[in-house]
Amino acid sequence: MAVPAAARPAAWLRDNCPCTRCRDPRSGQKLFQITDLPADLAIAAATEADDGRLEVLWSDGHRSTYPPGRLVADDGGDRRTEAGKRLWRAADFTSGSPEADWSAYLRDPAEQAAVLRAVQRLGFAVLRGVPVEERQVLAVAESFGHVRRTNYGELFDVRVEPNPNNLAFTAAAIAPHTDNPYRDPVPTVQLLHCLANDAEGGDSALVDGFQAAALLRAEAPDDFAVLTRTLVPFVFRDRHTELRAERPLITTDPLGRIREVRLNNRSIGRLDLPDTELEQFYAAYRRFAEITLRPELQLAFRLAPGDCLVFDNTRLLHARTAFESGGTSHSPEGAGGGRRHLQGCYADLDALNSTLAVLDRRTAALDELAALFEGAGAGEYLGEAVTQAEHMLQAAALAQRDGAPDALVAAALLHDVGHFFDRHSTAAVSGHQLMAGRDNRHSETGADWLARWFPPSVTEPVRLHVAAKRYLCTVEPAYRARLSEASEFTLQVQGGPLTEEQAAAFAELPGAADAVAVRRWDDEAKDPGADVPRFDDYRPLLARLMAER
């Protein structure tokens, strides 16, 4: 059979039937059990339609229609194993570590995506300029996921405590380690926000634990194998807690790929193994620990107040040098002298990866818009002296000039995107077609497309901007008199001025005033000589609005 999809195994093909009886169109979830299918399911007939779609009639009478081409497999997230990572050594960051300014991260989704991608691919990133205030670390965690509460609370203070239940809360040096190995599931992301660090010592270091494990595999494959198969008890006890987990130091997935590293000398318990295996384990454990201490793997740095380190706790090892604790030291402010104080919390990679995927989805939509501005937007605009893209960019600039809120700037920028689409395909239509009256509903088309990505504060002024013109012609005779020839022509196609009754009803609509504002920028945005920002300059604003949907 010539059709690629039909050549795939029947159960697989049927399991991925996209019809609305098989998949809920709202959630995309499957509506049937694998056991609902006949055990002897087979393809009774398969035909390729003219448009390349594959029509399958099944032996149980069900009919499936598949989109043209091969069915694309789901990327199931090997971003959690070494296959989805870039392993590194300290020298890879001589020109700087992945970092961003907190205000830029908040303002620009592209900046946020870059930070989250660094955590996903490299295992860490540093946010600078996070306000030096308690509990801010929680705001950083909530910016991409959910705080994972532990026995240490919603957050924990890393500073010298009078009665520490953990060495982290002393001034002692701490070797490269992962946190909470006695938790299962282990928290997969850790955040450390520096509030004060004028102690002598207390520098930080990170080690790529996947790199260390990969080196162990290359240099001593038998030791690597020992560490992937030996279950190690990790234990933590205090008054209210008795946590135990039994996990290997290196976890691989069923394909043998490194997936998790757990290394923490402080909480390794007493292993229960025959002597030979104990000896093998201790030799391998030692070799692995030695690799993590190699200077070329240790990325050393110093956290300054306002820095927030975000890292993958299933991969990166973190360490600190010993420090002189406050009170004894060079600074005169008593309790503030020689103080080191971090606030930390935990979160999880799944939400981080989800946030990044959604940001990427939005970026793809913006890319699509940008391409429309470049492509169809370069076409003539209803016989005016500007292109469609120039017209829309000017409208946005005028909205900004008038101090309009972001949503209205976006509505002005995007008000005519409906012109870019034919009603029945995504092919662009020309101004000539518009003039011929083929797209008198472009405001609806545009608003509907935008509604997949933008909130009503953007889409509704777009939807109403043609009605706003008809409204203004009714209530402001001078407005109509100013219309360009082309606009007067399309007014007729669009239904002419509203009746008095219709105008009164329009004025009552929730988005009416916003639509009228967009309309006025629309009418003004026809200056062939205007110097305006480019589409890309609006990306942060558009991406922020997308997050409000």
Next chain:
Amino acid sequence: MAVPAAARPAAWLRDNCPCTRCRDPRSGQKLFQITDLPADLAIAAATEADDGRLEVLWSDGHRSTYPPGRLVADDGGDRRTEAGKRLWRAADFTSGSPEADWSAYLRDPAEQAAVLRAVQRLGFAVLRGVPVEERQVLAVAESFGHVRRTNYGELFDVRVEPNPNNLAFTAAAIAPHTDNPYRDPVPTVQLLHCLANDAEGGDSALVDGFQAAALLRAEAPDDFAVLTRTLVPFVFRDRHTELRAERPLITTDPLGRIREVRLNNRSIGRLDLPDTELEQFYAAYRRFAEITLRPELQLAFRLAPGDCLVFDNTRLLHARTAFESGGTSHSPEGAGGGRRHLQGCYADLDALNSTLAVLDRRTAALDELAALFEGAGAGEYLGEAVTQAEHMLQAAALAQRDGAPDALVAAALLHDVGHFFDRHSTAAVSGHQLMAGRDNRHSETGADWLARWFPPSVTEPVRLHVAAKRYLCTVEPAYRARLSEASEFTLQVQGGPLTEEQAAAFAELPGAADAVAVRRWDDEAKDPGADVPRFDDYRPLLARLMAER
């Protein structure tokens, strides 16, 4: 060498050195890195002390002392694999499912431990009589752990929603499945609290996924192997979420033991495998799904308002039958008619297991106390007509008679436990020894022992109850006159009445009034005919107080 510990591998033995240079006495955490030890570490000399302790001199000069007998390995928590579970079929619960009343669970830590142990061992338990109020499910989760927030929020409402992003929020039947397979780490505990269930249908079922996996392994080992090695993409997308995880349907640990089951037809994505492997996977997946549908595995029940089901989401599959959704139905109360409404949230097994371990630790301490009441407590009490145990049980009963708060009932019950201990060993001492003046500090001994388990509200009245006698002798001449002969004798051993100055200082102590109250019950508790509760009757009260420490 005759000493068992010294025969173990050197690295293991040294890694478990209990000295305070090797282990922080506060946190129990190790203070050295494995790499801090010499690579050629060896035992230079090992000697067994008279008391059985092993003294080791190491080649690097360090000295270790190990307790008598073999070093006990840490139980690292194979409670997460099938090795720590009791696999079940529906028929195992014909005489009832593991359940408890919510108020009993809150009142009696033994009841709480039974519920948590059921979740640990069987995978589930039902709490009855949880108040039918929104957000109560969070209180249940917080009673043993921490709520795991997800894209569905801190909690989620399982009821028919107008625009569901998940089939759970419709009236459709849902086959046995685990939740959130697209999350990694997956939430390991799920809670479902029933607020209303007068719909037609909407019954619940649970299946032991470990049992189903074990049956698959027994009946079709090749299929079992396929499901443990095939990475399956699980996907969930909505407006703000794009979660992906790539995990096997059955996860085994490095010893091949079943550790996690992930089965959810709704969110299995499109696998990317060669055709032969796809065919093998689909055959194995189908067989596994068929096993989960076997009637003998399905424990069917109906949640009633106030029921809260707590279950292991890495093991148990949950299901529901379709139901008639409200509004259309037989009940006249409009929105309330035929309504099914559960509130759910997620939590994690590690905290649940920790809470249970701490409860068990306290139970062990209570067992130790109970044994003391049985053993040493059966001894004579300073020549009085009651045993030591009878005396303390009477004191507690008198405190209860007087409406004393729990902490004072406990202090009265335990005020003389110091008598049970020699100052230098745990061997009990006799009343004769006390009379001979060997234990004039039994209040301190007792309070110190109790402070490992009880809060100051219990220990401080115990600590001060001898001083309270000396105080009363000073400020109430009639009190002294009423002392028994034995008590008058021990008064002298204890230092005689306080001076006026000492008495004034005593009265200022925070626990003075409580200690005086305990003292009066102490003095009164010498009635040979009194009928009093047994030690075990005080266990819930004592266990609750332990939780306050």
